[in-house]
Amino acid sequence: MNAGTVDAGQPAATHGAARRETARRPLDLVLALAGLLVVAAVLALVRLTTTGVPRPAEAEELRALLPPALLALAAGLANLTVIILACATSVERLVHREFRDVARALTAALLGYLVAVGVNAAINSPAGPAGLPVLLAGSGHGGALSHPLHGYLASVIAYARAATLGHLPRIRTAIWGGIAVTAASVLLSGYATALALLLTLLLGLAGALAARYAIGVAGPPLAVDRLVRELRRFGFDPLGLTELGTDTEGGQRYAVDLVDRRLDVTVLRADVSTGVWKRLFGRLLLRDPAAPPMLLSLRRRVEHAALLDYAAAAAGAASPRLLAVGELGPGTAVLVREHRRTRALEEIPDDEITDRLLAAVWSELALLQRHRVAHRNLSGRTVGVRMDGRAVFVNLSGGSVAAGAITASLDIAALLTTLALRVGARRSVATAVRELGTEAVAAALPFLQPAGLPPAVRDDLRTARGTLGEVRAEVTRVAPDAPAGPAQLERMRPRTVVSVALAVVVGAVLVSQLTDVDLRTIQDASLAWTAGALLMSAVCTFAAALALIGFVPIRLPLWRTVLVQLSGSFVRIAAPAGLGSLALNTRYVTLQGASTALAISAVGVSQLVGLLTHVPLLLLCAYLTGTADPADFSPSATLIGVAAVLSVLVAAVFALPGLRRLLLQRVRPYFQGVLPQFLDLAQQPRRLALGVGGTLLLTLGFVFCLYCSVRAFGGDAPIAAVAVVFLAGNALGSAAPSPGGLGAVEAALLGGLTAVAGVPAGVALPAVLLFRLLTFWLPVLPGWAAFHHLTRRRAL
Numbered sequence: 001m002n003a004g005t006v007d008a009g010q011p012a013a014t015h016g017a018a019r020r021e022t023a024r025r026p027l028d029l030v031l032a033l034a035g036l037l038v039v040a041a042v043l044a045l046v047r048l049t050t051t052g053v054p055r056p057a058e059a060e061e062l063r064a065l066l067p068p069a070l071l072a073l074a075a076g077l078a079n080l081t082v083i084i085l086a087c088a089t090s091v092e093r094l095v096h097r098e099f100r101d102v103a104r105a106l107t108a109a110l111l112g113y114l115v116a117v118g119v120n121a122a123i124n125s126p127a128g129p130a131g132l133p134v135l136l137a138g139s140g141h142g143g144a145l146s147h148p149l150h151g152y153l154a155s156v157i158a159y160a161r162a163a164t165l166g167h168l169p170r171i172r173t174a175i176w177g178g179i180a181v182t183a184a185s186v187l188l189s190g191y192a193t194a195l196a197l198l199l200t201l202l203l204g205l206a207g208a209l210a211a212r213y214a215i216g217v218a219g220p221p222l223a224v225d226r227l228v229r230e231l232r233r234f235g236f237d238p239l240g241l242t243e244l245g246t247d248t249e250g251g252q253r254y255a256v257d258l259v260d261r262r263l264d265v266t267v268l269r270a271d272v273s274t275g276v277w278k279r280l281f282g283r284l285l286l287r288d289p290a291a292p293p294m295l296l297s298l299r300r301r302v303e304h305a306a307l308l309d310y311a312a313a314a315a316g317a318a319s320p321r322l323l324a325v326g327e328l329g330p331g332t333a334v335l336v337r338e339h340r341r342t343r344a345l346e347e348i349p350d351d352e353i354t355d356r357l358l359a360a361v362w363s364e365l366a367l368l369q370r371h372r373v374a375h376r377n378l379s380g381r382t383v384g385v386r387m388d389g390r391a392v393f394v395n396l397s398g399g400s401v402a403a404g405a406i407t408a409s410l411d412i413a414a415l416l417t418t419l420a421l422r423v424g425a426r427r428s429v430a431t432a433v434r435e436l437g438t439e440a441v442a443a444a445l446p447f448l449q450p451a452g453l454p455p456a457v458r459d460d461l462r463t464a465r466g467t468l469g470e471v472r473a474e475v476t477r478v479a480p481d482a483p484a485g486p487a488q489l490e491r492m493r494p495r496t497v498v499s500v501a502l503a504v505v506v507g508a509v510l511v512s513q514l515t516d517v518d519l520r521t522i523q524d525a526s527l528a529w530t531a532g533a534l535l536m537s538a539v540c541t542f543a544a545a546l547a548l549i550g551f552v553p554i555r556l557p558l559w560r561t562v563l564v565q566l567s568g569s570f571v572r573i574a575a576p577a578g579l580g581s582l583a584l585n586t587r588y589v590t591l592q593g594a595s596t597a598l599a600i601s602a603v604g605v606s607q608l609v610g611l612l613t614h615v616p617l618l619l620l621c622a623y624l625t626g627t628a629d630p631a632d633f634s635p636s637a638t639l640i641g642v643a644a645v646l647s648v649l650v651a652a653v654f655a656l657p658g659l660r661r662l663l664l665q666r667v668r669p670y671f672q673g674v675l676p677q678f679l680d681l682a683q684q685p686r687r688l689a690l691g692v693g694g695t696l697l698l699t700l701g702f703v704f705c706l707y708c709s710v711r712a713f714g715g716d717a718p719i720a721a722v723a724v725v726f727l728a729g730n731a732l733g734s735a736a737p738s739p740g741g742l743g744a745v746e747a748a749l750l751g752g753l754t755a756v757a758g759v760p761a762g763v764a765l766p767a768v769l770l771f772r773l774l775t776f777w778l779p780v781l782p783g784w785a786a787f788h789h790l791t792r793r794r795a796l
């Protein structure tokens with residue numbers, strides 16, 4: 001046998017990192033069940049061999065070793081560290097689209113907690129003997145669900161064991177260190193015994209193993225022997241496989257070497273959803289036929305790809321021919337194509353793109369369009385040239401057959417723009433007219449707009465602004481009678497989608513909360529608490545002025561600055577949350593003698609400090625919310641929920657390029673040039689203290705205003721819970737596109753007061769209305785007067 005050949009039982013040689021499959025080891029399930037059996041055996045042995053006592057003397061001795069306050073502080077910091085790092089690692093996995101890793105870790109955490117709760121419920125069952133065995137009876141009194149085994153520790157142990165942290169050794173060490181500190185605090189406080197913590201550890205590990213088996217882990221590379229057998233079934237004798245990465249649809253590409261030629265193989269998997277959400281969003285935003293096809297199932301994807309390849313071959317196109325379609329197992333298919341040596345247009349130097357090459361590209365498009373085949377994704381990555389000089393279009397899987405005139409014009413518009421980015425608008429249009437005719441090029445003019453172009457072309461246009469306008473101008477020059485108006489390709493803009501979705505959510509929340517509300521309770525508001533809320537709203541205006549004075553390096557008069565903040569109450573009713581006050585403060589600081597760059601950076605520093613204080617305050621208040629048993633040293637459910645929501649938002653920003661660009665456009669005016677100003681501020685302690693103090697006072701003013709509004713209608717809620725509700729509602733309002741966060745803030749505050757703070761809906765609704773009246777609507781009229789007064793004095 002020659003070197004490199006493959007016999008019947010030997011897989012072909014592979015090169016490169018092959019795509020990994022999901023593996024489920026039966027050993028994990030066996031070990032998980034064994035862990036549970038060990039826990040059950042130990043509990044039975046302890047129950048039979050020891051007497052039940054309510055609290056052992058050893059617990060009191062351990063409690064005396066260290067002050068409880070010190071243990072609570074250490075455990076609190078450890079819990080915050082573990083939760084923040086767990087959220088950070090989950091975000092990192094989501095950004096890399098390792099959704100299975102996140103699902104496995106979260107499932108393990110849930111299993112660890114539920115099993116610990118179940119064991120506690122069984123131990124504390126009324127049917128059993130009174131009291132806990134001495135080896136399990138710590139000082140905990142949190143109820144049957146949290147004692148004697150520690151549910152939080154079981155949960156985080158399971159998470160840390162099931163999460164993929166091998167590439168983050170320092171974070172893994174920090175997480176396990178935080179778990180160890182919490183366990184030591186629980187032990188030294190006497191809340192749980194050493195045996196209880198050992199059983200908690202076993203349950204956490206068992207939960208991790210069960211999740212590994214249920215969700216699966218990244219297993220070995222794709223079983224090459226199955227692929228080799230399928231290729232031999234088609235009559236090919238592979239010598240070796242080389243991985244080439246993935247295509248735009250998420251298919252894994254391989255180069256297969258035969259004795260006399262090479263094949264291109266694409267492996268498609270049902271669990272790979274690359275591009276599905278983008279296509280779904282495109283279907284919602286774009287009209288037919290500009291909208292992309294929805295290909296959800298693996299069978300639809302395979303059949304559609306095969307149909308396009310066969311249609312292109314029947315048309316005589318230069319695209320690689322499809323040789324075979326096969327199956328490698330449930331949920332896995334393979335497409336085998338002939339290999340054609342090509343160079344992508346984006347890889348060809350500018351001086352090699354001749355008019356002859358451009359003519360070949362347009363001739364190939366004309367050939368496809370004569371046979372009603374549309375590509376729908378033409379760009380510098382999908383347009384190439386073969387070694388014989390003929391143009392070739394690859395990645396036809398997203399195209400369509402029996403394409404109409406509009407779809408053909410969309411392809412022409414995409415190719416016009418793609419070539420104009422390389423050779424200029426004049427050469428691109430001129431060669432198109434020579435090969436397609438003036439009428440076909442003129443018909444594409446209404447589709448020369450971003451909404452009608454493929455995503456890759458839109459990305460290229462961001463670095464070459466003005467190119468699209470040049471192409472339109474050149475087409476208009478060549479064909480003066482071409483329709484000038486752009487075609488209506490969009491169903492609705494993304495901003496409209498967000499606004500409609502927000503309105504629906506707000507309406508649903510308000511309707512659900514209004515069903516059990518007696519509006520007559522508004523008449524019974526306490527005047528004292530209402531006056532306190534009014535005073536706190538005034539403190540907010542004063543605090544905002546102090547913060548601005550502290551962050552601006554020039555001297556600002558106090559009361560005039562207060563009037564400027566009051567004017568912001570009038571301006572923000574016509575601008576999205578934050579933008580109105582940003583522009584107003586910048587103009588005010590500029591008119592007081594600062595340069596425009598200095599004013600923008602100073603106001604940006606105030607926004608940055610507000611963000612840096614907002615998130616820690618939110619996490620701290622969330623940690624203080626819902627801690628019914630301090631000796632438990634477990635974080636509250638509110639903290640876990642807040643951390644989870646923040647993690648999802650951060651992951652969405654990093655994983656979705658469109659959302660990331662939108663966020664950067666939104667926050668760039670806030671933070672432009674803030675670093676030098678921030679470093680200068682750090683060297684002036686008085687200004688820094690005044691600015692940070694004003695920012696904290698502003699937040700506290702809003703929190704106490706909301707708290708007084710709740711108390712005004714007879715409600716009672718922990719101040720930490722009210723702080724969480726306000727901080728979360730304010731963040732949502734800042735992100736909402738409506739003026740002042742109108743609608744979004746009310747819904748968030750109403751839902752938060754009922755769900756987090758435990759305020760009845762009949763109290764929460766009038767409290768939110770009073771809070772918004774005092775902080776949003778009531779200052780509008782005096783803000784209008786202050787705005788006109790400052791305008792006449794040329795202070796604004």
